[in-house]
Amino acid sequence: MRHIYRCPLRWADMDAYGHINNVVFLRYLEEARIDFLFRPDKDFQQGSVVARHEIDYKQQLVHRHTPVDIELWVTQIRAASFTISYEVKDPDQVYVRASTVIVPFDFEAQRPRRITAEERAFLEEYTESTEDDEDSSEAVAA
Template sequence: MDKFKQQYPIIVDDIVRWGDMDAFGHVNNTVYFRYFEQARIGYFEQIEAMAYMQEYGIGPILAATNCRFKAPLKSPDTIQIGATVSEFAAHKLIMKYAVWSNTLQRVVAEGEGVIVFVDYQAHKKMPVPADIVDKIKVLQPDLFTA
């Protein structure tokens, strides 16, 4: 868990609900994308991306995503969902996620998302706003040192 906390600057606590499970008795694969979304929104709130979007009409949108399942997750359980930006480019962010099971004491799923910024009125992709980049630099200074 210590390594998990070091890898992910944003960690969201959640529970595994009985309704998250499918007929096979484990969390349905689609639910992991909701878990990732919770962490992604937590990250966006930390860097004030949602406030920026409300003020300027330019905000993040998920362009692509994937998940690698490592162990079956079941209810009841408590989980931590981590999010970090692993790569930065002028027009996109690559965000990595992981789900930690307190019952199993291990990572049960890992995922990745490609985030682009969009001008929601013009319906076109935009560079990641400088204000947002500055906030990511504060949250993850090592991302920009190489």
Template sequence: MKDQLEGYPVITEIPVAWGEMDALNHVNNVVYFRYFETARIDYFQQLALMAQIQQSGIGPVVSETQCKYKRPVTFPDTLSVGSRICELGDDRFTMEYIIYSQRQGKITTEGSAKVVMVDFNKQQKASIPATIRQKITELEASSTVIAE
């Protein structure tokens, strides 16, 4: 597993719930976007981004997201969702996700999201704050963090 998640500094463990399966007996396609959201929030917590939003009124908004399903996932299973920022612009960044099934021992899903920083008070795009940019750079250079 470690080799397949290499390069993803934040790993989020998510148990598959019975209720996430659909009539075809596998995890419903929309549930993967919740998995990505959970991993994204874990990544943001590593940056202390939520505290930054409260202080500055500047925070992230997902502008685009996609998912590639490689293998079906079923209950019971535990998923390891890796997240990283692969592109960093002035007012936006792109996150990548990879989902590893512990039961199957394989990557089942890949995804990404384009995220734009917004000044919620002014309702307009904003630059990524320097402190957050620095934390992203440090986190991406660090070893893997297991999010709880």
């Protein structure tokens, strides 16, 4: 299953050419991630931090007054981290593909923590493999 966030495009997100600035996509991913993780019914109460981002820009997104969809899903769950993958897209085109490694964090103790059973169960609802995962598992099998 995928989580879908309808991301509004703001006037200030544009660069001088009328395109959405590449740096702004990090904020869009953050908005989608917060919408996914910090919902009233499902919440990473103890907090988390970003360990890594990877962004692949596919096509320029031109500023407009309608939102763009950000689909996100979980591609890997480990003991103390998980990976979220994203597509920033319209029905007929993908503008960005990205991934973020998230580390659950205990802010009181100032250290990473393990994923709880409740968090793992929630993340597993949104887990999908990607083509890259399948390619790497085939390479290992060969």
